[in-house]
Amino acid sequence: MKKSISLFLIIAILSVALLSTASAVSDNSTGEIADLRSKIRSIHDIDSNMYNRLEEAVIKKYSDVTKGAWYMSVMVKLVGLSALDGSLDNKMDPTGTVTRAMFIKMFIRAMYGVEGLDGITPDFIHWAAKDVKKAEQAGILAQGEYTLANLSEPISRGEMAKLIVRAYNQFEINPLTIEKCKPLAKDIKDYNRMDPAYQPYALIVYGSGIISGYTDGRFAAEDKANRAQASAFIIRYLDKSERAKVVIPSTEAVREPMVLRYDDPYRPMAIEGDTFIKPDGTEVVLKIGPSGVLGEEQGCATEIGRIDRGGTPIQEGDLGADEAFMGQPYLVDEKTGEGHYRTEWLDIAQRL
Structure with missing residues (x-):
């Protein structure tokens, strides 16, 4: 009986020690991320050295991400831009569903930073309400397009393309035009089956290399994107080096x-x-x-x-x-x- 009690106590002590160690590692990595974020004002501040330090801190903190995974470069950069955080149980959840609220928060904070929300007075109470208002002011959202009634709904790839193109048309130097990208329609296998409202946005993001579509050639505008995909779309908008290389056939002789x-x-x-x-x-x-x-x-x-x-x-x-x-x-x-x-x-x- 005494041996059983002693064994139980040893296991309990070891468990507490392991939990304490894990908690300490998490706390340290949280502090590292906060320190690195304080040095980042835009995507251009994330050079190779900064990226390596961010990636190391992210891997320490979040248990469900893997070095070398396709999504790491984009999610790490969003973390550095204070636009992406994991859950309370230290999960980044790359395959998790993205709602409209999540996406607009990620997009706006990646573009403007947390300080970009200073002085913003939202129209309703919600954790993403300031981001919505900022997006309206920037012309990325129409007035009243996002409300309490629809913020929690999953966002589709087509809708993300629409919001990104609104920003792209305003802020990109020498942006592509729909006319320029029309020859790419034949490369998007489901273009003619796509909601016509999304077709022009799909052409622009496809032509610019921001959203490449699936390996089977579909754009899948109606599909719901996960956190990793949403991160990729945002970072490719901000960072041209992350974009896919697309050759647009010329329509001129x-x-x-x-x-x-x-x-x-x-x-x-x-x-x-x-x-x-x-x-x-x-x-x-x-x-x-x-x-x-x-x-x-x-x-x-x-x-x-x-x-x-x-x-x-x-x-x-x-x-x-x-x-x-x-x-x-x-x-x-x-x-x-x-x-x-x-x-x-x-x-x-x-x-x-």
Whole structure:
């Protein structure tokens, strides 16, 4: 009898010790996450070092996530942005259902941070009410679109696509258009069976690489997304490096390379393989550079003097009128004479 009691006491003591250790680890990781979050203001603050520290803390804290799982990079980043938390029993629940309230909270806090809700006066009482109001102010939700009556309902992939595209159209530099993405409809196997209200949003998120669809080619707009999928969609919207690479078939006839003279205002926009004759008579065969930019490191300003859709010759600083660079200034490096539109220079800068 005494042996039984002693054994019971030993087991009880060990159990308490193990629970205390687990609790201490959880408390420590919670503190680590809070400390790291205090250093993050946007997705751009999560570099490789910050990500590694966040991932380590997340794995320590949450018992149902695995290093190397497809969802880790996106969920870890959302945790860092203070947009995603686990449950009280330290579960991240990647496969859990996402409600409208959950999604709008994740999306808004990933975009604006918790401090972005300061001064917001909600229209009703709910833990996501401020996020809803902020989304209305940002044009991501229509006034009264989300209410107490529907916030707890699961959100579909199509509805998430709609909200993301509303933000994308406002804040993305050089966003894709529906017209540009129309050729992709044939790649989405269930496009013609999809609710027509979701079709334009599906084209944009598919074309931009934000939502890729399933391996069988379906977009499945009516499907309910889980927490991992919702995290992926939000992070891909915020972080272009996480997006899928999508090649959109051109609807325009492809011309053959030709000779372009700097003093011919009616020359077409340059393409790879064109020979560009510079003001000093130098002939340059245009190539795609290491950053994916045409004419990179070739010292050419192929747009200067060309008449675009605006009807006047392009000068340095003019805004592009062609679809690919609509509204972007054309900038020329004084030292090299090389010219590119703003997003092209940004692509080059990211590589350097």
